[in-house]
Amino acid sequence: MSSAFLSPQISLPTGVLSHVAVRENLALAIPAVGAPTPQAPQVRGRLAGSDAVLGSVCVGLAGAVSSRLRSRAAQKSRVSTALTAIPALGVAAIAALPAVAGAVTGAMEGKGGRNHKSGSKPKVVVIGSGWGASTFMTSLSEEEAQMYDITLVSLRNHFLYTPLLPSACMGTVEYRSISTDIRRLIAGKGQFLEARADTIDTKNKIVRCSRAGNAHNKLGSSNRFPEGEVEGKIKFDVEYDILVYAVGAQTNDFGCPGVQEHAYFFKEVSDAMRTRTRITDAFEIAALPCTTPEQRDALLSFVIVGGGPTGVEVAADLADFVQGDAADLYPELVPYVNIRLVNVGNYLLATYNRDISEASLKVFEKKGVQVLNGYRVIEITEDRVKLKCAADGELEEYPYGCVVWAAGIKENALTSRLKESLVDKNTGVSSLNVSSLQAKDNGIITDEWLQVRGSSGSIFAVGDAATVRNDRTLPFAKILFEKADANHDEAIDMRELRDLLIASSDEYPQLEEYANYLASTVITTDDSADDVRLAGFARLFGDASQREFQAFKKVYELGNQRVGARTARKSAEQVASDIEGVDLNNDQKLDFEEFSELLKRVDANLRPFPPTAQVAAQQGKYLAHLFAAGELDGTFETLKSTSSSEGPFAYFHKGSLAYLGSNEAAFDLPVLGPVTGPLAGVAWKAYETISQISWNNRALVGLDWLRSEVFGRSTSRY
Numbered sequence: 001m002s003s004a005f006l007s008p009q010i011s012l013p014t015g016v017l018s019h020v021a022v023r024e025n026l027a028l029a030i031p032a033v034g035a036p037t038p039q040a041p042q043v044r045g046r047l048a049g050s051d052a053v054l055g056s057v058c059v060g061l062a063g064a065v066s067s068r069l070r071s072r073a074a075q076k077s078r079v080s081t082a083l084t085a086i087p088a089l090g091v092a093a094i095a096a097l098p099a100v101a102g103a104v105t106g107a108m109e110g111k112g113g114r115n116h117k118s119g120s121k122p123k124v125v126v127i128g129s130g131w132g133a134s135t136f137m138t139s140l141s142e143e144e145a146q147m148y149d150i151t152l153v154s155l156r157n158h159f160l161y162t163p164l165l166p167s168a169c170m171g172t173v174e175y176r177s178i179s180t181d182i183r184r185l186i187a188g189k190g191q192f193l194e195a196r197a198d199t200i201d202t203k204n205k206i207v208r209c210s211r212a213g214n215a216h217n218k219l220g221s222s223n224r225f226p227e228g229e230v231e232g233k234i235k236f237d238v239e240y241d242i243l244v245y246a247v248g249a250q251t252n253d254f255g256c257p258g259v260q261e262h263a264y265f266f267k268e269v270s271d272a273m274r275t276r277t278r279i280t281d282a283f284e285i286a287a288l289p290c291t292t293p294e295q296r297d298a299l300l301s302f303v304i305v306g307g308g309p310t311g312v313e314v315a316a317d318l319a320d321f322v323q324g325d326a327a328d329l330y331p332e333l334v335p336y337v338n339i340r341l342v343n344v345g346n347y348l349l350a351t352y353n354r355d356i357s358e359a360s361l362k363v364f365e366k367k368g369v370q371v372l373n374g375y376r377v378i379e380i381t382e383d384r385v386k387l388k389c390a391a392d393g394e395l396e397e398y399p400y401g402c403v404v405w406a407a408g409i410k411e412n413a414l415t416s417r418l419k420e421s422l423v424d425k426n427t428g429v430s431s432l433n434v435s436s437l438q439a440k441d442n443g444i445i446t447d448e449w450l451q452v453r454g455s456s457g458s459i460f461a462v463g464d465a466a467t468v469r470n471d472r473t474l475p476f477a478k479i480l481f482e483k484a485d486a487n488h489d490e491a492i493d494m495r496e497l498r499d500l501l502i503a504s505s506d507e508y509p510q511l512e513e514y515a516n517y518l519a520s521t522v523i524t525t526d527d528s529a530d531d532v533r534l535a536g537f538a539r540l541f542g543d544a545s546q547r548e549f550q551a552f553k554k555v556y557e558l559g560n561q562r563v564g565a566r567t568a569r570k571s572a573e574q575v576a577s578d579i580e581g582v583d584l585n586n587d588q589k590l591d592f593e594e595f596s597e598l599l600k601r602v603d604a605n606l607r608p609f610p611p612t613a614q615v616a617a618q619q620g621k622y623l624a625h626l627f628a629a630g631e632l633d634g635t636f637e638t639l640k641s642t643s644s645s646e647g648p649f650a651y652f653h654k655g656s657l658a659y660l661g662s663n664e665a666a667f668d669l670p671v672l673g674p675v676t677g678p679l680a681g682v683a684w685k686a687y688e689t690i691s692q693i694s695w696n697n698r699a700l701v702g703l704d705w706l707r708s709e710v711f712g713r714s715t716s717r718y
């Protein structure tokens with residue numbers, strides 16, 4: 001290690017450091033050729049283009065591994081359940097073939113040098129090692145990365161495949177199977193510094209970092225990243241020309257008293273480990289002869305807060321553990337176990353198709369998980385969780401052995417500080433930047449090229465830390481109005497509006513619901529008849545026929561699959577009332593003022609991208625594409641020229657999935673709709689296996705499924 005690390009408050013000579021660190025990386029590196037790109041939990045057609053020879057090798061290998069394990073498994077009574085993991089491993093091996101083919105092709109192509117267009121290497125600092133940052137790094141080829149001098153700073157020296165964290169918590173898969181060394185992932189592309197970014201000085205383009213010098217004391221406890229001034233803290237600065245900001249977000253306690261003190265968060269491996277230890281403790285203490293039945297009830301009462309995918313999966317995995325391993329290991333305790341899933345909304349997995357919410361309820365009912373929809377946690381005391389029912393305001397309270405808090409996220413402290421720094425930088429320069437940076441959005445605001453507002457082309461943000469803005473229609477009202485007004489009468493009728501909205505929905509997804517509505521009302525009329533418009537209006541504002549309503553519903557539901565991620569869902573009545581409401585003089589035409597008012601309502605319906613791995617990974621990949629052009633150097637001019645040749649970031653929602661327990665899962669696929677049941681469970685396992693970031697992880701996760709099915713989960717703790 002460079003001695004520079006040990007002295008406080010020094011500015012690292014990044015050029016020199018990068019040279020040293022890159023050599024270290026090469027020494028450590030697995031061949032970086034074909035370094036795998038992390039696959040967010042998205043559904044992709046990955047079988048296309050697989051190579052026959054590689055296919056047979058892979059299937060053969062997977063077959064050999066699984067048949068060896070199967071023969072061992074035959075000695076165990078669980079062989080039938082083990083077989084469910086084998087197809088997953090097999091499908092995973094086949095489906096991952098394109099990655100192997102890519103790696104081999106990459107190896108054969110070799111590498112060549114490529115220079116940055118400016119002639120010198122801009123210094124790029126990437127903060128974070130999660131989905132956004134890791135996908136950014138792995139999507140850049142080695143030769144593209146070497147056009148820049150890249151330093152990655154993160155609290156974590158590994159990438160974590162978060163969707164399997166609930167399974168890892170209950171011991172179904174191992175923590176190491178779902179994490180990957182970041183140094184391996186970025187080998188040959190940049191250097192890694194394990195540290196906390198404390199502040200960002202946007203005027204001088206410096207990231208101020210720190211970590212503890214005496215992280216591991218003799219007792220083994222460590223806090224590598226202490227806040228405030230503590231003895232032995234190492235501080236250093238890293239300069240940048242371009243900053244890639246990918247720090248994610250933090251758990252939101254919504255100000256609920258007692259959450260910080262008594263609940264277990266669920267974001268990192270350390271959180272899952274703590275939760276697991278607590279659950280094991282609860283079982284072991286409950287098993288002691290001196291424990292009273294009341295104490296046993298309390299200890300084995302588990303409360304999971306949050307009805308989104310994380311809460312649902314934690315509850316599902318915990319219920320699997322109780323019905324499987326706990327039933328074997330603590331049979332006398334199982335009758336005492338109580339799992340409650342508290343959800344503030346009326347539906348579990350509220351952003352998914354309603355059928356999935358209902359399917360998950362049924363699975364939970366079968367498994368004995370009590371779902372408390374419409375309840376808010378109002379306080380957690382040392383031994384009680386207090387809830388309030390939204391419907392009748394009644395208060396309820398339960399004793400608990402462990403409360404897991406997976407209720408949502410909020411921007412982290414560094415993001416708030418970065419906003420302040422940017423406001424400071426822009427004060428007196430741009431009132432637009434200042435006001436939009438101060439907006440209470442979750443995260444730092446970027447434009448559609450992911451450039452942070454007010455950073456003049458020097459900062460890009462991805463993932464949970466960012467809110468992409470700028471795709472509102474209102475600023476383009478004049479252009480859109482002129483485009484729609486086909487007969488130039490300074491007003492647009494419903495057919496003109498319909499045609500405009502249909503034509504512009506691709507560009508502005510928030511228009512799609514309105515376009516669908518008009519398509520299903522105005523389009524069913526005979527456009528050539530004289531009274532078409534009147535008939536169209538009558539239907540639009542009046543009593544739509546049952547047939548049209550059904551047609552509308554179909555189109556509406558289909559459309560919602562695509563726009564659901566970007567807009568708040570609106571009912572047909574709300575869409576109709578928006579259109580009707582702006583037609584102030586009731587002439588069933590919209591003048592410019594009325595049209596602008598309609599766009600304002602449409603824009604208000606726009607939602608930020610969801611905070612998912614899918615979004616973060618697509619953004620990381622998109623950003624790598626911008627960098628690959630080799631023009632960006634942290635100035636506004638190079639951003640402008642890159643963005644004029646590259647389109648803005650576009651998110652494509654590829655579907656959502658969740659594990660429901662008992663080998664059942666739910667997929668919410670665009671167009672196809674919801675798929676649930678045991679087959680979906682096999683597909684889920686296969687999908688989560690092939691989506692791992694490296695071959696090492698794919699193999700480990702595949703084998704973990706098999707191991708836990710055959711031999712059960714381990715309850716040991718150390």
Ligand SMILES: Cc1cc2nc3c(=O)[nH]c(=O)nc-3n(C[C@H](O)[C@H](O)[C@H](O)COP(=O)(O)OP(=O)(O)OC[C@H]3O[C@@H](n4cnc5c(N)ncnc54)[C@H](O)[C@@H]3O)c2cc1C
Nearest residue numbers: 128129130131132155162163197247248463464611612613
């Ligand atoms: C248990 C769980 C299950 C999930 N399941 C799914 C799922 O099935 N599908 C899905 O799409 N999404 C899922 N998500 C959400 C998904 O993980 C996040 O949306 C995604 O991780 C966001 O990626 P990111 O790169 O923005 O941030 P993260 O992946 O959170 O990465 C942030 C990185 O920044 C680092 N960092 C933070 N602060 C600092 C600092 N001050 N200095 C240096 N480094 C810092 C962190 O150490 C980390 O490496 C799940 C999340 C959790 C917690």
